[in-house]
Amino acid sequence: MKNIFFLLPILFSLISCKEQNQKHIITKTKIDSLKTTIDVERFITSIDTSIKNFKIQKISDFKDRYSKSDFCKSKADSLKIDKSFYTADFDNNGYTDLLTIMDYYDFTVLVIYGNANHNFKIKPLTRRAFQDCVFPKIIEIDGIAAIDLYHENHDWGNKSKNQLVKNTLVYQYGDFVEYNPEITKHVIKKIEFKTTGCFGTCPVFNLVIDQNRAAKFDAQMYNRQKENVKEIKGEFSTEIKEKEFNEIVDLLNYIDFPNLKNEYSVPWTDDQSCTLKITYDNGSTKTIYDYGMIGTYGLDRIYGMLYSLRFNQSWK
Numbered sequence: 519m520k521n522i523f524f525l526l527p528i529l530f531s532l533i534s535c536k537e538q539n540q541k542h543i544i545t546k547t548k549i550d551s552l553k554t555t556i557d558v559e560r561f562i563t564s565i566d567t568s569i570k571n572f573k574i575q576k577i578s579d580f581k582d583r584y585s586k587s588d589f590c591k592s593k594a595d596s597l598k599i600d601k602s603f604y605t606a607d608f609d610n611n612g613y614t615d616l617l618t619i620m621d622y623y624d625f626t627v628l629v630i631y632g633n634a635n636h637n638f639k640i641k642p643l644t645r646r647a648f649q650d651c652v653f654p655k656i657i658e659i660d661g662i663a664a665i666d667l668y669h670e671n672h673d674w675g676n677k678s679k680n681q682l683v684k685n686t687l688v689y690q691y692g693d694f695v696e697y698n699p700e701i702t703k704h705v706i707k708k709i710e711f712k713t714t715g716c717f718g719t720c721p722v723f724n725l726v727i728d729q730n731r732a733a734k735f736d737a738q739m740y741n742r743q744k745e746n747v748k749e750i751k752g753e754f755s756t757e758i759k760e761k762e763f764n765e766i767v768d769l770l771n772y773i774d775f776p777n778l779k780n781e782y783s784v785p786w787t788d789d790q791s792c793t794l795k796i797t798y799d800n801g802s803t804k805t806i807y808d809y810g811m812i813g814t815y816g817l818d819r820i821y822g823m824l825y826s827l828r829f830n831q832s833w834k
Contacts, residue, residue: 547632549605549614558603558618565630565638572622576602577653580621590651590670593682597668599653606656606663609689617643617654617665625652627667629694643667643687643694645812651682659697664688687815691769691823695816698772705729706767708797711824713811715739717788725824727766731758735833743829754833762830766823770796773816776804782813792821 552558555574562569577594579602594600603618613632620626627643643665644652651670656663665687687694712724724736734755741750775796791809794817798804812818 545612547613547636549616549632555602566640572620574602574618574620576600577619594653597655599655604656608663610662627652627654659688664697690772691765691819693819695773695819696814698774701772703771704798706770706796706798710795713792714790716790720790727758731763733758735828741828756831756833758831769820778806780806782808784810
């Protein structure tokens, strides 16, 4: 009997190790069969026919279209980023994902996610214009594939001060966000989000959510789910579903919202802006104004979640 009790922990340990190993088994999809740049180009076109006039290529093959030095290329060489596409399981779902570097009207980095239904999803890692020096290096964090994304931080007043900066990105909450190894939990008491118009049909709305998930939605202009769906206008209220609410709160804490900048902006005109105000803990507030709405990868994902609430809740 003593021997049985002695063997039980070993047995449970072996079962646990087997389960952990099974989680990292990669199921093959068409991505795993891609061998050449032509294969990748044809694959991307088969997924999204609107992506045209692009070329998959290595960083060393990009032409110096902006009369820049070879600094970015030499940096990429030093980090051994010498391929035009890479594979890894970034979202840790057991299916291979594809990371590509391409010339698509500008320097572009795309990630294509694989899944069980072979319904591949394309998401750009380059989300700004004027990014002619961007390159990704795949790393591992806690056994999960992540990306060190290098890009040039432009000083438009003095180009000689341009610097190459690095963001470490992990797949969390449905997209890549900046990695945070030490999360501080804050009590979110209220989320206030409002958008402005742009030179186009950007949705204009206000959204307020309290800590009890009670929400108000003021739809002002261009709030429609699809182009052929009637525009939503007016004031609505609901109780946000617990799942969506918790995801937003958890991501706000993950991106360390109190320590983000108070203002972000893109270097072009006629874009949309938003203001995000968080009331938390003992009544402290954090207000972020974001012209262009891509201040950080984490904020970009928060905005996407808040935008989705317009259509995935039961508003009355």
